[in-house]
Amino acid sequence: MFKKTRLRVSPEEDLPPETIRHLLNRKGLTYAALDRARGLKEGSSRKASYYPMFAGEMAIADALRLSPRQIWPSRYGDNGQRLQPQPSHNYKTEPRLVASQKRSA
Template sequence: MNYSNDWYPADIIAALRKKGTTLAAVSRAAGLSSSTLSNALARPWPKGEAIICAAIGIAPHRIWPSRYYDVRGNLITRSMRARNKS
């Protein structure tokens, strides 16, 4: 299996459209600015990836295998940073 076969951003957007939503709508529903989730399309961001994947219904490592597997094909554990809300 080739783990560098990440989905193209257009494929992710199309998958969201097939679910009847848009990247901007998913972003706003998560309490973010309408363009914030587009960052996850261009660079690793576990929280954003999780939000997008929840909307599509596919695990993040299926959409971005290069972000979730090492060179040997082992699944990498990635975590979201906890934000200190004080």
């Protein structure tokens, strides 16, 4: 009846923030609702989808009933332990379309 959703091309790629948001929305959740339910500062869960933030990562993983390693393999070692310190490439994001358009104008 329902097709199984394929989450990523490679098991070594992090889920894109858009996919995380889509999966949360399918469960009737938002980043703001996760923050309120966990008592986190506003925007923590949303930022965790882009950058390493432990509390936000745990809130998202619990809501999706996945391990954080399944969502962000680059942030966790093969043994499932969170990498300390985080690799520098985890703090860089691709420019969004709006930002790209402003630069080219």
